[in-house]
Amino acid sequence: MTLLLILHGFLVISFTLRILLRDDLIPPTRLAWFIVLNALPYAGCMVYFLFGEINLGRKANALNQKIHDDIREKAVAHMGAKENVAMLIDPLYRPAFSYAASINGFYPVDGNQAELMADGDETRRRLVADIDAATDHIHVLYYIWLDDKMGTDLAKALIRAANRGVTCRAMADGLGSRGLIGGKLWQSMQDAGVHLAIALPLKNPIWTMLRSRLDLRNHRKITVIDGTITYCGSRNSADPEFRPKPKFAPWVDIMLRFQGPVVAQNQLLFASDWMQATGEALDQFMLTSDTFDGGFAAQVMGDGPTERRGATPQLFATLIANAQTDLTISTPYFVPDATVLEALCAAAHRGVAVTLIFPMANDSRIVAAASRSYYRQLLEAQCKIYEFEGGLLHAKTLTVDGKICLIGSSNLDLRSFDLNYENNILLQDKTTTQTVRNRQQDYISRSTPITLEAVLAWPYRTRIWNNVVATVGPIL
Template structure:
């Protein structure tokens, strides 16, 4: 009797969730197959996992609020978002398709009159950022996925406290999961008490409600700092020391940051405000929106993506950029679990003669991602791509350079979390000097890496290759 009941229950679970998966829109065949395998092998655990993590849905209220926020931004801030004509005027013809595509995601077009400086290292970044906050006269806006109470995190908090004390409007925001320890700490309360306006992105105050209505792992992964609408920082660094004490055995975290001035700062500020308004319920009327162009600057634009934007936008942007490459393409990312669109674009670029160089960390803080990543090595190497595994810590820098002319930098990884689940921010630019600086940094990563050859991969034990491919089979649902 019990056996019959369990078999019947098994059938209902598998059939019910299978129908649900088949009815879903915007789900790739690979993802459907991965879920079918999980449900068939582990029907009870698999159904629970699917219920909690199977669908990218942040909730109807959040989707409606996002649409309302961006309607306000377009109504009041459209003069800062750029126009299509500037893309046609300022961007070289070969790269226009990628810049046009980036603009289609959330309406930020190319704006001219920008400049940027590549920060030398973590210490230089921290010193410059603190100095900029200490010099602020109007306002400071910060948003970090991970904000720790270590030296870096405390330095930034204390700089905000000093700024607020002299009458500067400070707004500080952190992700509810990535910064959960700080949000509950005395330092967070000290900032509040000092007059810093605080907000939590995607809070986890009611975990059960979040699990029932959305997903716990839908996170705000952005790293945005804006000062007086004149300066913004963009790159991979969270508000944390390179020693990254929560995962110290993988340290140092090796990040990259650009300090921008110019019209693109206003776009990054609008992206910050979209998150602030979403979290606080405020409307845009309470903010002064200005831009400060710089003379003889380069063209750039902001790209923000997330679960409330169009599905597939980030991998399609990466694929568009890869397709534009004529001579060289160098890419660094800590987490490489691409979808078929990006994987085939990389292989296609190498096949047509582009020098494709990929830089990943040798030791990854996610063993699942590390295994899935290596399952793609043989295909990439066979196509002619170079692969380098960085051995000087966890390479956390997310960079893409094309032909010595175009750079994209920001928070997006080449994995399905960045593609589907996380709110991300990036800046796409065309400039010889900035791209040269970033390429030199990428070359430094390569020098500090082990080259991975096809012969080396072919010599891996069969057990290792099987393991990598097993993990990659469920890659579409990681």
């Protein structure tokens, strides 16, 4: 018994001291860990050992810095210039574009155009058609790549392209696409000459857990074709029926097809991941800067565990603070930190029409509970909340004042904020923003409005469960 008490004290004190020594933790996260360690000391210590530190290791961080330095040195002409913010962006929204540029060096570039895909079928058809028309290169990166119709059609299109001499590079996350990697479809691409790479591979999960975390993932969805076309949005290489979780189908996604100088920035973001995984040099990538008369300003924003902490929530908070009249956000996973939550409430209090659209049926019971714990505070601030009923709303969209739009892979949750590599495009254009707003209105038309009265009428056990989950939310 004495030995157990000594072991118990040693574990709790050791991990408590480690948490207290971490200057990068915000107080709510530190408090959440204290609660877990005291409530479940042995399990809590194991969970902290496996998931408490957000670090890919010194070697990965050093390589990432080297790659980014190389990109900034050799591709500066495609990253945009600091003065572009003042030249291209409305003064009201310059803080958001300047902040986005501070994350990984991409400034707004002019002369872009975008087309919103009507639905999942059109996304698949247009993507395959663009790949079939490629003449020089195709680069794709997906967090989830299944061997369903979407995934198979994409793979076969890459095989056809490789067979006619087009350079094809395909990359998939080691965890999200684990069913595809090493399978017949993956092997068929390799046999055809498609260059393959795995983002954050899991060759030895135990070693990964000892030196890093299994759940540090590459959540990006990037497609670049001939350096002239890129797709950006929430869609993985998977059918809307989403075979791994059919209970929540259809997955409702959004994708934009871009042309213009912003394509080169997305190319560079892909290149940074490819170089990290394969060791290839930037010289292997073709960079172009086609522009379109009357095109709009846009810039790429990429974030991840090797970038500075807090970058994504701070960008969201800046965009929210820049809103003058209206702000609409759709996201499947809403577990905000205090930065984003307070920014939303502050915007609503100062008269901005804040509208939030979440799925009614979420594939994560934990996330759903944490999300709903914030409803009362948001509704009391006069935010409007809608829960989408037509499947799992997976679209990640943000529109501001009918002029500014952010679209990509980032959710408003702590995984996107701290753990995942994400990619987004921030743009200023009334036409494109209005098109995305129309899609948001379509989501709202298929949703149920959530009222403060309904939230206050929730049973005590529901409210307690939601708040308990939210209390440990910072470490989920």
